[in-house]
Amino acid sequence: MSSEFVIGGLASVGATFFTNPIEVVKTRIQLQGELAARGTYVEPYKGLFNGLVTVGKNEGWTALQKGLAPALCFQFIINSFRLSIYSEAKERRWIHTKTGEVSYSLGLLWGAIGGVVGSYFSSPFFLIKTQLQAQAAKQIAVGHQHSHSSMSDALRQIYAKNGISGLWRGSMAALPRAALGSGAQIATFGKVKAFLVQKDWVVQPTCNSFCAGLIAGSVMAVAMTPPDVIATRLYNQGVDAQGRGLLYRGWLDCALKIFRTEGMYGMYKGFWPNYLRIAPHSTLVLLFFDELLVLRDKVALL
Known part of the structure; x- marks a missing residue:
């Protein structure tokens, strides 16, 4: 399982270099118009391609790789756990039926378990990634703006203000995201x-x-x-001196507030950037993972 752990992480790192710019735009679209009715706010980001151009023109094209360092750390950790756990379950035939066929429901279960475990341990990097990606030039800023200059600076600031618990703020709320996403992806694959x-x-x-x-x-x-969307809002919101969120008390509170003020549209903000990020990212991660496993097996035979 140790080799699958490393291979899973490496596969996701390779994919992240290509998809991080889409993630930056997706994050900002999810934050624009936060808790405001549709049509009552300015939209600096009017879709993925408009968003890419908007960021490039106002902040420079390198801004499209904001949050890359924590994104790579996050992806390495979460995919190391979820892909290696699923791979182990597959090798031990825990996802197979009595007839030997792959069970979608069992694959969903083990994919979700791996996603939850990986999400919890990688949570501080998702937190920092989100906050760095949300930082924007004043004229196109959306959501709460944090004052981090880098990943290491963010780690120092958050730890100094709220300790270890501050680094894991929102981690429990991110578990449904990981369970649904990872379970659906791996089981379907x-x-x-x-x-x-x-x-x-x-x-x-x-x-x-x-x-x-x-x-x-x-x-x-x-x-x-x-x-x-819920995870992005929770991770990016400002906190008080006690580390409590200024807008949301937790996952359910956030979901209800979004639905009441923004409707179902708010729950699916950034869907197309999310889709255009996830589809190639998922394809690349799983493709790299399979190819690296084949390479490992070939090397083992030498």
């Missing part, structure tokens, strides 16, 4: 891979992983966007 081979539609290993990853990413985006 495993089931689709087996289905494509069974039907003799896509049997070449790399193409099979690519197609399954693309479909898994699509399912993941639909399941994950509402809890992702």
Whole structure:
């Protein structure tokens, strides 16, 4: 399992370099118009491509990689846990039925377990990633603006103000996001891979992983966007001297406030950037993971 842990992390790191700019725009779209009725606020970001251009023009094109360092740390940790746990469950045949077929529900369960474990341990980096990605030039700023100059500066500031608990603020609220997203992605990936081979539609290993990853990413985006909006809001909100959120008391309070003021539209803010980030990211992560496992097995035979 130790090799799967490292391979899972490396696979996600490679994908993050390509998808982080989309994550920056997605985060800001989820924060604009926070707790305001639709049509009553200015929208600096009018979609993914407009958002990319807006960031580039106002902050420089390097701003599209804001939060990259904590994003890489977050992705390495969460994917190391979730992919290695799922891989171990698959090897031990814990996700198979008595007839030997891959069970979608069992895959969903083990994918969710891995996602929850990885999400909790990587939570401080998700917190810092969100806050750094939200930091913007005054004319296009949305949401609470934190004053971090880097990942290390953010770690020092948060720890100095609220201690260890401050670094894990919002971690429990992020668990539904991880459970739904990871469970849907990994279970779909495993089931689709087996289905494509069974039907003799896509049997070449790399193409099979690519197609399954693309479909898994699509399912993941639909399941994950509402809890992702909630997690973004909770992680980015300002806190008082006691470390309590200024806008939301927790996951349920945040969900209810968004639904009451912004409606279902608010729960799906940033869906298309989220989809366009998750689909290629999911495809690349799962493709890299499978290819690295093949490479590991080849090296072991030498």
